[in-house]
Amino acid sequence: MTYNELRWNPLLGLWNIVSSKRKTRPWREEKCPFCPGSRELGYGWDVKVLDNMFPALKTDAQKATDTRDILKVKSGYGYCKVVVETPEHVGDLDTIPFDNLVKVIKAFQEETEKLCEDRRIKYVFPFRNKGELIGVSLTHPHSQIYALPFIPYRIKSEIANGRTFYKKNGRCLLCHILELERSEKKRTLYSNRSFTLFMPSFAMWPYETHIYSNKHLATLPELSEEQVRDLADVIKVTVAMYNSLFDFDLPYVMAVHQAPCNLKHNFFHFHIEFYPIHRSKDKLKYAAGIEWGTWTFTYDDLPENKVAELANAIQRASQRLATAGYTIRGDHRQVT
């Protein structure tokens, strides 16, 4: 018997996902299940959406009967999808064909729409783990989508803070931050017509950057065809920047934050957050006692110093992309 269940943390007010099958999942096996010709995938495709074979959540999860008072348990109902981004075994979002990246974002859009039609699903979260240091078990380029039966803690926190700001100031918090960043220009790195990339003043990870949509919008499905292409462009440039920063492909988490399913309000602003885990070329930023024990991050430099390093990297990245035949759609920060 396998279990997929949610367990309630009453100290923090959040859900954990418990899934007993996942411990048996393949760990860096030799034969890649995402390469063409595998049983699941066959041949003749460029981008493929699959069900995760070892899902944390599933639609036939057993019913949870054991509610144990404050230690609530719920069925681990949900979906875990994999988006295979290219038939080629190596690469990253800066090297796969631009049209593939556009298709990946469209897959995020379509899956969001489809998964939100299931009334038990409250939140759709597309994300990408890159690099073995992040814990990636399969290195073939792929993203993931989790459809959750609850609004996760971090998103609830963003909504709560957005609501408070909106009630006080009559406008969207992220629209306001974006305006500050675009006028101050201290931490902006790149912008095209639809999106702006910058390091937030409050970066938790040394090289953390955020992509905000220039216009206020809340979810992936709202993006027009042209905005999807602009999003593909800014993601491509961001990842090229990271991979130009040092002499190696930089590990990172890409987290896509959209509004919950069926939430009608105007204080959630679509954005993407990148968390690389390095603090220099040969050192990692470790989350340890102060980070895990209090959820307070220590940043061992000034964010603005890291912006200067990233400005240098993005300049080299745009040259590299140009050499490879890709012309960036926007303007990057100049090295001063």
Next chain:
Amino acid sequence: MTYNELRWNPLLGLWNIVSSKRKTRPWREEKCPFCPGSRELGYGWDVKVLDNMFPALKTDAQKATDTRDILKVKSGYGYCKVVVETPEHVGDLDTIPFDNLVKVIKAFQEETEKLCEDRRIKYVFPFRNKGELIGVSLTHPHSQIYALPFIPYRIKSEIANGRTFYKKNGRCLLCHILELERSEKKRTLYSNRSFTLFMPSFAMWPYETHIYSNKHLATLPELSEEQVRDLADVIKVTVAMYNSLFDFDLPYVMAVHQAPCNLKHNFFHFHIEFYPIHRSKDKLKYAAGIEWGTWTFTYDDLPENKVAELANAIQRASQRLATAGYTIRGDHRQVT
């Protein structure tokens, strides 16, 4: 010029600590600054409290003048202390002399009292990072104490949830959880007169365990002499359990959660949380997209299966401690 400042994350409602000097701190250097005879320490001591040479917070931090609207910046005022636990260069809390461990806890008590006398300090957080995989830069046995000018996010969350539970049920949330665990006995691992060790139903890390005080109390200074010794006992047994689990010293974070300075209420319950980062003997639990991007943890097994493993480890640990001349003060879970 070095900077020690706090930066406000308005999306999540929390502070980051920014400190430009820390990037120059020694990284696993050869000569240990915590061994006897170093300039700072001299000879003839067993436990020593020092100021961190590369503090994230300090009392002469420059004034922050740049408030930038919603992107608030504050002075990085505070204290970062190191508690060197033994003159010997190797060991862990299960192998240092019991009296040293008692002295370490007393140092936590005294520092909490002293640091809370500074009115700018709102929270005192003792913690311990163990193991190079956790990111420890100096391996000589030591704990740390951060005195923060704000109540950190995770503690605020515990207070908020404790308050809600208290208002609804007229009792302390952790007293209630402890009663459930002690009656169900599904996840208890050890208890002596004053403390109980168990794996919470809502463990985020595969081998996470918590120590709750049996009686309701809120802060370290409230512990009596005998309770301090019982706390030293349960910590010694917990760490011996972890170091008996596999064939190596297990890396972990130990986070001591006490009530904020000068907070007078009865819904914060003193406890210690241990976060080991392994999910099996040769695999780590990585925090990646779903964990960092949504603050939702996936647990790849049933917590109760891990309890069985820890029961086995604690049995071996108590034998090992007995052989070394230490008699545990309480009763451990029996292997079934």
